[in-house]
Amino acid sequence: MRVITDLLLAALYASLFQNFILTGGYGASEAIRTAAKPKQLFRLTLFITLFSTSASVICVLLEQFRRVRALGTIGHALIFITVLGAVYLIVLFIVTAILGAKQRTVRRLGIAAFNTLVLAVPFINYRAGFSIAEAIGSGIGSGLAFAISAVLINLGIRRIVKSDAIPEAFRGTPAIFIYVALLSLAFVGLSGRGMTL
Amino acid sequence: MADKMSVREGVRNSAVIKNPVLFEAIGIAPVVAMAVSVKTAIMLSVIASVELVIIESFACLLLKKVKQSFRVLIYAVLGVLINMPLFMFFNRFAPNETANVSIFIPVIAVNSLIALHCERIAVKNDFRTTLVDAISAGIGYVFIIMLLGILREVIGSGTFYSFDLKFPVKFSGLLLPFGGFLLLGFLAAFFKNAIKKKYPDEKPEAAFNLSEISEMHFDEIKTAVEEDFNPFVDFFAAKDEGGETAEAEAVPEKKKSIFKKSDKKEKPEKEKKSKKAETVEAEPLVDVQPVKDEKPAPERSGVYESEFDDILAELEAAKAKPEEPAEEAIEEIAEEPADETEGGDEQ
Numbered sequence: 001m002r003v004i005t006d007l008l009l010a011a012l013y014a015s016l017f018q019n020f021i022l023t024g025g026y027g028a029s030e031a032i033r034t035a036a037k038p039k040q041l042f043r044l045t046l047f048i049t050l051f052s053t054s055a056s057v058i059c060v061l062l063e064q065f066r067r068v069r070a071l072g073t074i075g076h077a078l079i080f081i082t083v084l085g086a087v088y089l090i091v092l093f094i095v096t097a098i099l100g101a102k103q104r105t106v107r108r109l110g111i112a113a114f115n116t117l118v119l120a121v122p123f124i125n126y127r128a129g130f131s132i133a134e135a136i137g138s139g140i141g142s143g144l145a146f147a148i149s150a151v152l153i154n155l156g157i158r159r160i161v162k163s164d165a166i167p168e169a170f171r172g173t174p175a176i177f178i179y180v181a182l183l184s185l186a187f188v189g190l191s192g193r194g195m196t197l
Numbered sequence: 198m199a200d201k202m203s204v205r206e207g208v209r210n211s212a213v214i215k216n217p218v219l220f221e222a223i224g225i226a227p228v229v230a231m232a233v234s235v236k237t238a239i240m241l242s243v244i245a246s247v248e249l250v251i252i253e254s255f256a257c258l259l260l261k262k263v264k265q266s267f268r269v270l271i272y273a274v275l276g277v278l279i280n281m282p283l284f285m286f287f288n289r290f291a292p293n294e295t296a297n298v299s300i301f302i303p304v305i306a307v308n309s310l311i312a313l314h315c316e317r318i319a320v321k322n323d324f325r326t327t328l329v330d331a332i333s334a335g336i337g338y339v340f341i342i343m344l345l346g347i348l349r350e351v352i353g354s355g356t357f358y359s360f361d362l363k364f365p366v367k368f369s370g371l372l373l374p375f376g377g378f379l380l381l382g383f384l385a386a387f388f389k390n391a392i393k394k395k396y397p398d399e400k401p402e403a404a405f406n407l408s409e410i411s412e413m414h415f416d417e418i419k420t421a422v423e424e425d426f427n428p429f430v431d432f433f434a435a436k437d438e439g440g441e442t443a444e445a446e447a448v449p450e451k452k453k454s455i456f457k458k459s460d461k462k463e464k465p466e467k468e469k470k471s472k473k474a475e476t477v478e479a480e481p482l483v484d485v486q487p488v489k490d491e492k493p494a495p496e497r498s499g500v501y502e503s504e505f506d507d508i509l510a511e512l513e514a515a516k517a518k519p520e521e522p523a524e525e526a527i528e529e530i531a532e533e534p535a536d537e538t539e540g541g542d543e544q
Binding site for chain 2: 022023024025026027028029030032033036037038039073074076077078080081084085088089092096106107109110111113114115116117118119120123124127154157158161167168169170171172173174175176177178180181182184185188
């Protein structure tokens with residue numbers, strides 16, 4: 001029961017209360033660009049969830065070794081990128097050799113594996129001292145966070161594109177950034193973080 | 198001269214008109230999250246630009262024949278390897294600032310700016326073009342990081358390079374990623390306006406393609422929720438077909454009037470009255486009997502409402518006439534529909 005609670009709480013934390021993308025900024029470029037090309041959304045979300053979950057679980061397991069725990073930030077970065085690279089190669093093999101995926105899917109695989117969000121998840125787990133259940137939760141939560149952010153941004157961009165009330169200078173990326181800022185502010189409020197103005 | 202021009206054009210295109218952060222929305226994560234002071238901005242700028250130049254050059258010289266799926270892995274590993282000495286260098290000279298941005302330094306290794314420029318330019322062009330692109334995109338990226346770092350430190354912390362400016366008010370919210378996005382939005386608008394004035398033929402907004410914005414599976418989900426999982430979908434479909442299905446018959450009279458209420462409001466008063474005149478004769482008052490007429494369901498539900506309105510109107514009229522006994526008027530009204538129903542059935 002405790003394991004399930006930890007997993008769910010970590011997933012909720014990563015996706016809603018501390019949305020890694022909107023309150024942390026990790027993977028913001030990928031979320032905004034995916035929001036503009038939403039056809040890729042589901043596959044990309046699936047791959048991101050897969051990579052972040054598997055990488056964070058393996059990295060938490062490696063943290064059990066005293067030598068790994070003693071490493072600094074750069075040492076951890078090397079381990080995390082090695083783990084991520086290994087997971088990527090395995091998934092790439094499965095997707096191309098076994099499932100016979102198209103080149104477009106393979107390209108998405110690269111975008112999903114190597115982005116700031118997926119690499120940040122093991123770091124966040126390491127900093128927060130997450131257990132395996134929590135690591136799974138944060139991995140799944142980061143995928144959910146990506147999907148939530150991309151869908152919310154997409155819905156906003158659709159209105160922005162149609163609106164005639166937006167001044168010429170603000171059309172396009174300026175309006176998108178301001179919209180994402182407002183979304184980010186909303187999620188900061190959800191996280192309960194205060195601001196002293 | 199021609200070479201000089203092309204370098205100039207390259208810088209103009211990659212650093213200004215297609216600024217990677219402002220107009221292409223790439224490499225945003227470190228900018229919004231960590232460019233909160235001049236010192237961190239300098240660190241991020243140095244690391245990002247060095248990485249960009251080295252990895253792009255490496256990709257151009259050695260990775261052209263490597264498969265795309267393996268190249269992205271090499272960019273990431275190379276990025277972390279380049280980060281190592283830079284991290285150690287900054288950790289030695291600015292340990293506090295390095296500790297603040299410690300997660301983001303390795304994370305820059307998988308910055309989308311690097312992968313995109315390598316794939317777009319480095320593996321498709323010669324070394325000179327690649328180098329020009331790497332330097333100019335780096336300049337554009339560094340410029341935005343520095344500008345944002347200065348603005349956020351001055352407005353958010355009231356300091357400049359840790360020197361207290363003694364501002365009476367500090368907007369510390371700008372130090373959060375939301376502040377970064379907000380400032381990016383205003384900077385993008387400012388530079389877009391400036392570019393349009395200086396280069397009227399250029400379109401900075403073209404760098405971010407929004408043509409596919411409406412093509413989303415979200416619509417498919419919405420359709421599935423509205424149609425496949427909607428318990429009332431059969432009822433509405435039956436109404437559209439003319440109320441012939443059994444489900445439509447089973448729906449109680451009250452429910453029908455609720456669903457049609459909004460439609461009824463939109464109808465003009467004259468049209469409503471004429472419709473009433475057409476249908477009142479044919480309509481059974483009791484709905485549970487099988488329908489013999491060919492009237493569609495919406496019309497029938499409209500009949501009940503119009504009848505009800507009619508009864509109310511006549512009641513009010515009866516009240517308004519003091520000479521006519523009220524009880525008689527009510528009896529007349531109550532009898533009328535029954536007669537009409539019989540007549541309708543006969544027809």
